[in-house]
Amino acid sequence: GAGVSQTPSNKVTEKGKYVELRCDPISGHTALYWYRQSLGQGPEFLIYFQGTGAADDSGLPNDRFFAVRPEGSVSTLKIQRTERGDSAVYLCASSLRAVASGAQETQYFGPGTRLLVL
Amino acid sequence: ILNVEQSPQSLHVQEGDSTNFTCSFPSSNFYALHWYRWETAKSPEALFVMTLNGDEKKKGRISATLNTKEGYSYLYIKGSQPEDSATYLCAFQAGTALIFGKGTTLSVSS
Numbered sequence: 001g002a003g004v005s006q007t008p009s010n011k012v013t014e015k016g017k018y019v020e021l022r023c024d025p026i027s028g029h030t031a032l033y034w035y036r037q038s039l040g041q042g043p044e045f046l047i048y049f050q051g052t053g054a055a056d057d058s059g060l061p062n063d064r065f066f067a068v069r070p071e072g073s074v075s076t077l078k079i080q081r082t083e084r085g086d087s088a089v090y091l092c093a094s095s096l097r098a099v100a101s102g103a104q105e106t107q108y109f110g111p112g113t114r115l116l117v118l
Numbered sequence: 119i120l121n122v123e124q125s126p127q128s129l130h131v132q133e134g135d136s137t138n139f140t141c142s143f144p145s146s147n148f149y150a151l152h153w154y155r156w157e158t159a160k161s162p163e164a165l166f167v168m169t170l171n172g173d174e175k176k177k178g179r180i181s182a183t184l185n186t187k188e189g190y191s192y193l194y195i196k197g198s199q200p201e202d203s204a205t206y207l208c209a210f211q212a213g214t215a216l217i218f219g220k221g222t223t224l225s226v227s228s
Contacts, residue, residue, distance in 0.1 A: 031214075033214075035216075040220070041220060042122070042207060042219050042220045042221055043162075043207070043209075044218070045216065045217070048214050055214070056213075056214050056215065059215065104150055104167050104169050105167075106152070106164045106167050107152070107164070109154070109162040110161055111159070111160060
């Protein structure tokens with residue numbers, strides 16, 4: 001079946017601009033996660049959705065970052081007033097259930113969006 | 119601050135060599151340890167989810183062990199092939215989010 005897809009695959013923008021990154025999770029997966037990988041680092045957690053609600057947004061670096069998942073499927077990560085330090089690979093993952101359900105859930109990742117802020 | 123360390127940072131081996139990598143993680147508040155393989159321009163591929171101390175898992179030529187009491191996991195690749203070239207990430211799970219190491223980048227020459 002189809003895996004997690006992310007669009008665009010690459011995004012180049014100028015400092016100060018607004019960008020939206022899209023994630024289509026695996027059909028039927030209730031949990032959705034966003035991570036960010038900066039150069040030379042491992043992926044870092046940003047936000048987790050259970051259904052439509054953001055259950056944990058503790059990883060969002062500041063209020064320029066916002067994410068939504070209005071219908072419990074597709075999610076959009078929004079970055080306002082982009083800065084050069086926002087340049088990174090943004091990864092989305094989904095899992096069938098949330099960890100809190102007690103199951104040992106594998107998180108399935110998309111290929112990422114490579115964001116470059118000039 | 120929860121920290122996950124992987125070593126070595128990079129590794130170059132010849133086809134047919136066997137190799138192993140280390141992942142160190144906090145020994146408290148352990149929930150699961152995940153291993154991923156990430157090839158350039160592709161999605162990170164889930165290899166293993168390990169939860170029990172002493173657990174060993176195998177997938178083809180790749181296997182992994184887990185020691186939750188001392189906080190480490192080993193990933194082994196037997197008879198490396200050029201297609202094994204990738205970055206191998208481990209991730210510690212204490213709650214919902216995964217906390218990743220920086221990865222071990224493996225290059226296999228034919």
